[in-house]
Structure formats: C-alpha cells, structure tokens
Amino acid sequence: MKRFIGFIKKEFYHIFRDRRSLFILFGMPIAQILLFGFAITNEINNVDIAILDHSKDATTKEIINRIAASKYFSIKQMVTHEANIASVFQKGHVKAVLNFEKDFSKNLIKDHKATVQIIADATDPNTANTISNYVNAILQQYQKELNKDITIVYQIVPETRMVYNPELKSVYMFVPGVMTIILMLVSAMMTSISITREKELGTMEILLVSPLKPFQVIIGKVFPYIFLSIINAVVIVMLSIFIFNMPVQGSLFLLALESVLFIISALALGILISTISATQQTAMMISLMGLMLPVILLSGFIFPISSMPLPLQVISNIIPAKWFIIIIKGIMLKGVGLQFVWKETLILLGMTVFFIALSVKKYKIRLE
Amino acid sequence: MKIILYIIQKEFKQIFRNKGMLPIIFVLPLIQLIILSNAATFEVKNIKFGFIDNDRTSTSRALVQKFNASTYFDVSTDFPSEVLASSAMLKREVDVILEIPHYLERDLQKEKHINLGVTINAIDGAAAGVENVYVTQIIQNFSKHLKVDLLQPSDKQVQPINIETIPLFWYNETLNYKTFMVPGILVLLVTMITLFLSGMNIVREKEIGTLEQINVTPIKKNQFIIGKLFPFWVLGMTLLTIGLIIAKLIFDVPMVGSLLLMYLYTSIYILVVLGIGLFISNFTETQQQAMFIAWFFIVIFILMSGLFTPIESMPKWAQVITEFNPIKYFVEVMRMVMLKGSGFIDIFPQLIKTLLYAFIMNGLAVWSYKKTN
Numbered sequence: 001m002k003r004f005i006g007f008i009k010k011e012f013y014h015i016f017r018d019r020r021s022l023f024i025l026f027g028m029p030i031a032q033i034l035l036f037g038f039a040i041t042n043e044i045n046n047v048d049i050a051i052l053d054h055s056k057d058a059t060t061k062e063i064i065n066r067i068a069a070s071k072y073f074s075i076k077q078m079v080t081h082e083a084n085i086a087s088v089f090q091k092g093h094v095k096a097v098l099n100f101e102k103d104f105s106k107n108l109i110k111d112h113k114a115t116v117q118i119i120a121d122a123t124d125p126n127t128a129n130t131i132s133n134y135v136n137a138i139l140q141q142y143q144k145e146l147n148k149d150i151t152i153v154y155q156i157v158p159e160t161r162m163v164y165n166p167e168l169k170s171v172y173m174f175v176p177g178v179m180t181i182i183l184m185l186v187s188a189m190m191t192s193i194s195i196t197r198e199k200e201l202g203t204m205e206i207l208l209v210s211p212l213k214p215f216q217v218i219i220g221k222v223f224p225y226i227f228l229s230i231i232n233a234v235v236i237v238m239l240s241i242f243i244f245n246m247p248v249q250g251s252l253f254l255l256a257l258e259s260v261l262f263i264i265s266a267l268a269l270g271i272l273i274s275t276i277s278a279t280q281q282t283a284m285m286i287s288l289m290g291l292m293l294p295v296i297l298l299s300g301f302i303f304p305i306s307s308m309p310l311p312l313q314v315i316s317n318i319i320p321a322k323w324f325i326i327i328i329k330g331i332m333l334k335g336v337g338l339q340f341v342w343k344e345t346l347i348l349l350g351m352t353v354f355f356i357a358l359s360v361k362k363y364k365i366r367l368e
Numbered sequence: 369m370k371i372i373l374y375i376i377q378k379e380f381k382q383i384f385r386n387k388g389m390l391p392i393i394f395v396l397p398l399i400q401l402i403i404l405s406n407a408a409t410f411e412v413k414n415i416k417f418g419f420i421d422n423d424r425t426s427t428s429r430a431l432v433q434k435f436n437a438s439t440y441f442d443v444s445t446d447f448p449s450e451v452l453a454s455s456a457m458l459k460r461e462v463d464v465i466l467e468i469p470h471y472l473e474r475d476l477q478k479e480k481h482i483n484l485g486v487t488i489n490a491i492d493g494a495a496a497g498v499e500n501v502y503v504t505q506i507i508q509n510f511s512k513h514l515k516v517d518l519l520q521p522s523d524k525q526v527q528p529i530n531i532e533t534i535p536l537f538w539y540n541e542t543l544n545y546k547t548f549m550v551p552g553i554l555v556l557l558v559t560m561i562t563l564f565l566s567g568m569n570i571v572r573e574k575e576i577g578t579l580e581q582i583n584v585t586p587i588k589k590n591q592f593i594i595g596k597l598f599p600f601w602v603l604g605m606t607l608l609t610i611g612l613i614i615a616k617l618i619f620d621v622p623m624v625g626s627l628l629l630m631y632l633y634t635s636i637y638i639l640v641v642l643g644i645g646l647f648i649s650n651f652t653e654t655q656q657q658a659m660f661i662a663w664f665f666i667v668i669f670i671l672m673s674g675l676f677t678p679i680e681s682m683p684k685w686a687q688v689i690t691e692f693n694p695i696k697y698f699v700e701v702m703r704m705v706m707l708k709g710s711g712f713i714d715i716f717p718q719l720i721k722t723l724l725y726a727f728i729m730n731g732l733a734v735w736s737y738k739k740t741n
Contacts, residue, residue: 020653024660032667039686042410042677043493068481089538092700095680115532122537123707125545126410127678130494132535133501139531147528156431156476156511160486160500168493169459185663186679193656281568284659285392286554292666293400293556297407302676306414306463306493313408326460333491334693336458 007212007220014092014194015224025190029182029232030239037244038176041170042302048076050088050097055104063116066142067098072134089121096120096131108146163334175240175329177301180321182236183259184266184295185287187229191270192283195221200280214363222267229263249335255328258341261348262324268355269320275362295321323348371587375595383599385515393565393603397557401550401611402618404483408549408676412498417441418453418462423449427514431468440502443523453487463489464499476514503582539624539707551702554611555653559641559695560666562604566645567662568655569717570737575654593734595640595656603639605631625705629712634700636722640694669695696723 049067053060064100068075076094079085088094099117101107107114118135120128165172197219198204207217237255240246248255270287277283296313297303299321306311316322323344330336332343338345384390412455417435421428435441445462447453456462467485469475476482481486486503490496520573540547573579615621623630652658670677672686673695679739690696704710712719 018657021657021660024657024664028660028664032664035668035686035689036671038391039682039689040671040677041681043681044678045681047678047680069384085538086708090704090708090714091708092704092708092714106597108531112528113530113532115534118405119535119536119538120542121708122543123548123703125540125543125548126494129410129542129543130497130536132537133498135535136533136535141529143529155483156482156507156514158484158486158507160488160503162488162490162500165490165493165496168490168496170493173492173494181667185667189659189663193659197656221559237489279386280655281386281572282388282392284568284655285389285564288659288663288666289392289396289560292560292670293404293553296670297404303408303410304412304492307409307411307571308407315403316407326504329491330458334458335504340458 003210003212004216004220007216007352008223011194011220011224015228025186025228026232029186029236032182033178033239034177034234036288037171037175037240040174040178041124042192043168043170044127044134045060046071046074047072047096047127047131049073049098049131050079050094051075052079052082052085052097052099054102055100055106057103057105059108059114060100060181063100063139063142064098066138067135070134070138072131076078078100085119095124095127096135096209098135116210135151137309159208171244172246172329172333174301175246176325176332177299179233179236179240179299179328180262180299180325181295183233183263184321184324185231185291186232187225187263187266188270188273188287189284190228191222191267192273192277192287193280194225195271195274196277196280196283199274199278203350215360218271218359218363222271225267226260226263230260233259233263246332248332250331254338255331258324258327258331258345258348259347261352262327265320265348265352266318266351266356268359272355272362275359275364294319298322300325320348320351372591372595372598375587375592376598377724379596381445381598383464383603385579393561393609397561397607398610398614401554401557401614404548405546405553408553409545410494411543412495412502412547413440414442414501415440415499416443416445416461416463416464418445418456419466419468419711420447420450420453420462421468422470423468423474427473427476427638428468431472431507431510432466434506435466436454438502438506457487457489460489464503466503494570529721546619547621549675550615550621551612553675554608554701555613555695555698555702556670556673556675558604558608558611558638559669559698561607562600562638562641563645563666564659564663565603566596566600567648567658569600570646570649571652571655571658572621577719589737589739590734591736593646593730596646597639600642600645601635603637604641608638610633621706622708624709625711629715630702630705633698633705633719633722636719636726637694637698639726640722641728642728642731644694646730646733647736650738669693672696675699694722694725 015313051064053064067073079088081099085097088097099119101115104114116139116141118132120131122128162168241248256275273286274283277286298316298319305316305322308316327341329342330341419435421432436444445456447456450467453462453465457465465487467733469482469484469622472482486506488496488499500587537543537607570579573582617621640710644665647660648658652661672690674690679690679696701715701718704715
C-alpha cells in the first residue's frame, strides 16, 4: 500500500510539474463552455433576407414592416427582378427572398386570396426550413388580424405547453452536451497519453520490473486524473448553473455520482486506447480522430438520435456520451431520480467494467 | 531545392513506415465520413406521440387518426390519465402528448371553439418548435375539414381572407441534409487529420531529440518548414479527393460549380491548417501540450463553423471570433461553389482572407522555429 501511495505521489508530481499542460487542462474547458454556451444556438436571429415586391402597395408594405420589425429577420436588400435572385444567393449573405405577387392588395380584396413565395437558400436545410416557418407565422398572425371581424366556424385551437424548457432555450440542449464532450475527450486523452508516454520514454520497463502489480500501475496512473476531471466537472457544473442559469431540478448528489461514473468510464476508455497503441502519436490520434466526431454527432448533443436511420440509432448505443447526456438532462432539467435513469446508469457502469477488464487483459507485462 | 526534396522524402518515409498510423490516417476518416454523414440531420421525424382521449367520440377518434396517419408521428400510445402520460414523458417514452377534453364533440357544436392541450418535451428547443408546427398543422387541417362536415344551414359562411405562402427551397428542394453535411464533414475530417499530424510533428522530433540533429545541419528555416509542410499538404489533398469521390458515388452530392475552383481554394486552405499546426508544434514542448492546444482549437473551429449551427444567430462578439475560423470560410465556399455554382468573383473575399491567413500562419511557423536554443 505504501508503495502504491508513493507511485500515486509520483504521478501527481508529474502532472503538477508540467505547468503549461495543467494550465491548458483547466483553462480550456472553462473557455470552451463559456464560448459555446453563449455562442452556439440553433435559434434563428437577424437572418438577412431580401424582398422582391411586385405590387408595392399598402398591404405588402405592412407585411414588410412586420417582418423587418421581428428579431428573426433583417431586410438586407430589395430585389427588382426574378432573374437577380440567383446572383443574390450566390453572394452568400441573403438566406431567403420573399416574392410578393403582382396586385397583392387588389387580389386580397377581390378574390380574398393573395400569394407570396418564400424562396429560401436550402444549402443549409435547417435554416431554410426555420425561415419558412417563421415567415409563415408572421403572415398567419397578420391574416388573423385582417379576419378578426369574421367569426370562423368550428375552431380547434391547440394550447401548447413546452415542458422542461418553456422558453425553448438552446443553452439547455448545448451545455450538457459541451460538458459531456469536454469530460469525455479530456479524460480519454489524458490517460491514453500518460501511459503511452511511459512506454515511449522507456520508463514503462522500470514500472514493470517494480514490485507494483499491473493493476496497481494502471490505477495509480488513473487516480490523479480522476481527481483532476472531478475538479473540471465541478467547475463546469458551477458555470452552467451560475452563468447559464441551468436549473438542477434533481439531486445534486446524484448528478455528482453520475459524473464520477462517466469520468471513470472515459478514463477507462483512455486506458484501453493506451494498451493498444505503441506511441503517443497513435494514442492521441485514436482518442482524437476516433472519438471527437462520433461523440459530437452520435451522442444526441446536436442532432436528435430518434431522427437518425435505424442502423445509426443502434450504433449510437455504444457511445458512452449518449447515456451520460440522457442522465444529466434528466437530472438537471426534468428533475428525475435514480428510478428513472437506473437503466442508463447501469449501461455506463457495464461499459466501464468492460473497458477496464479488456485493458487488464490487453495490458502487456512483458516487453516485445 | 535539393535539400527540401530530401526532407520531403524523409517525411514521407516516416509516414508510411508507421504501420499503426496508416489506417488511422486513411481508413478511419473515410469510414467516419460514410457512417456519420447519415447522423447529421435536423429533420424531426419518428416523434413519439401519445394522447389522452377524455371524449371518446367519433370526432376525437378522427382527430387521433389524423396523427396516426401523419408520417412524422410514430408509436401512438393511448394514456388513460394525465399522470401516466407525464411519467411516460419523464422516461422519454413519449415526446408529444395531446389531451382531448371531455365533451369535445358536444362543445364544438355548441360553442364552435375548443381548446386542446398539447404538451411537448422541449429540452431540445429546436425540435420542440418543429413538433409544435406539425401538431398545429394537423389540428388546423382537421378543423378546416370539420367545417364542411358539421356545418349547419344556420351558420352563414363568410369567406375569410387568405394569404397563401408557397415555400420554395432552392438548391436543395427536398431539404436533403446529406448534400450539405457530407462535404462539411469531409472538411472537418481533413482539417483534423492535417492539423493533428502537423501539430505533433516538430514537437515529436523535439521530444525524441532528433530536432537538434536537424538544427546542426545547414538546412534553412524556411526550407525546413516547406519540407515539413508539403507531405501533409499532399496527404490532405489526397484524402479530400477520395472523400469527394465517395461523396459523389455513395451520397450523390451535387457538384454544380467548378471543381477546379474548389481545388484551388482547398490547396490554400490546407496551407492555413498546416501553418497553424506547425506553429503549435514549434510553440509547445511536448506532444501532449501540442495535442491539448490542437484539440482546444479544433473543437472551437468545428462548433463555430456554421456547419451545425448558424453563425448569424451568434452574438456579435462571437461572430467576430468566427472571422478567425478557417473552417467557417471553407464551409461557406463549399456551399457556394458546390451547391450554388458560385464563381471566382463570388468567393473572392473568402479566397483573399484565406490566402492572407495562410501567409500569416506559415510566416509565424517559420518565425517560431528556432534553430538555436
């Protein structure tokens, strides 16, 4: 035991001596969560649009005013002819053009019907779709006001209640995601590097001939990083609560336990990577190239998993980050207890045990 | 010139000798491109729908039927009570709950106005917004048809004013996410590979001690940097070419504009990334530090590139930061040239900024490489 403690001490010395890495280790997650928490949103604000108005009458002017007044759009320019729309889009700033038909007011009065085209630049499908929905909503509102004297028979009006996130803030979606990505990558990267580094420098041999048992070496290597990652997690959770006003509806204690579990599983993954790679370079490339995009794309951090094709939904199950995101969203936003997330917790636990078992099995105690 | 050729030869040999790295460089990115491109979709479908029918009349059943018929909604669950429905939502078994009040049919005939309760799980705010649009559309449609069915002779009909909107989605009529995501993810992968490799390169020689050996040779600073840069540049271009072929063959991504223009831009773009990588490499002492810094920047570059979330929606100060994000320019150019067919003049601003960026970063890389300690 005394030997083991000595070994852990050595690891801490290694970490604290490398001031620059330490600074990066704590500085980066804070910088990232602040940056992303404020900057990343898939809401739409101030989108540049253009107008092609064939009628230029009172009604179209009123509609244009309403659109200009909304915070979603800013009217960038007026287009005079259909033929110019393509060149407007090709410059890249304007995302949509509203095309009012000729004699708009007249048609409204005469036929009770007038048409406006929403031509959206769908190279970004999500923005295009959202723009179309928002313009539609503004027009519907206007139409309702025009029709207010007419009682429409049989109205069924949905009264929508947005639960868990009534203001539809995208921070609620992104902060848990960013937190997961940071913990996952930093933890996996740190352990995988620290073990392969000993291999590359040749000091692993010294550890192998020492009376320490292999699992003691591994645990001793990981232990300081558990400690560091927990500090990181605490800082991130504090930032999300105090700066981004994320609620913690559920138990903070459970959140802490689950975070520790997730950190350990990420560290275990790091160990596994280090046992299968010979150099730091390989270890880093696997943990960065191999983990970064799958974690961002398949964890449900940005893209909803339920909309993915079935094979990908199946693949997403092996991403530990997916389960952790479900757990923290559940605890922080829905306020659920362990009885609602025990399944996810068990899966994470199972993955951790699997990673550790596999790395102990792969861990070579002899030199090549 | 000859010296540069030797350095290039050495670098290539080192890349191809490392058998453990080859699959990571060439296979891993392409597999990720093929698999992950399918994941990146904001489309909202397979919405788990549940309802509480307190009315149980033909009208309420017809309404539920409308939801069942919609392709967006999936697995319709009939909840006997609100408590059970909320608990199902906590367990993520249902996303949208429709509550039909008692006496829907009777009150409709009597009062002609009814409120329905709709509850949406809004943790993913964007998806919730879309779900709300779908629900509203179905209900509006339903009530429109009701007018015809339940209309009584005494109800006089006045035609309301109707502003019809016709959405037209140019360049991507079916709102196919892959046309947009496949080239985007390809760029991310190429950027990551080239940045990580170049970022680790010089610092690795430092760590192993071979950099000192190079320092005592008559190799000049800029020769050294060019020799280091070129192999990775070739690697990046090769990867991009294979990726574009995959994009065309497997995903049938449209390539409207000039491919030559795309290559011209890419060749400059990769120089930017390599310059950043070599600068990081010179600046750090260990591979570990280099990777942490490269990781820090790549995550920022990826998430603030406008690929996954729109840049226009970011606060002004964040938009200023994105001006320094090379991936942002690449995503813009790729969208413009490949999907819209923009020409040289249209992408000129991006081209100039990228060129300038490349000069600055590679200048810094040469400057920061010190032959003496």
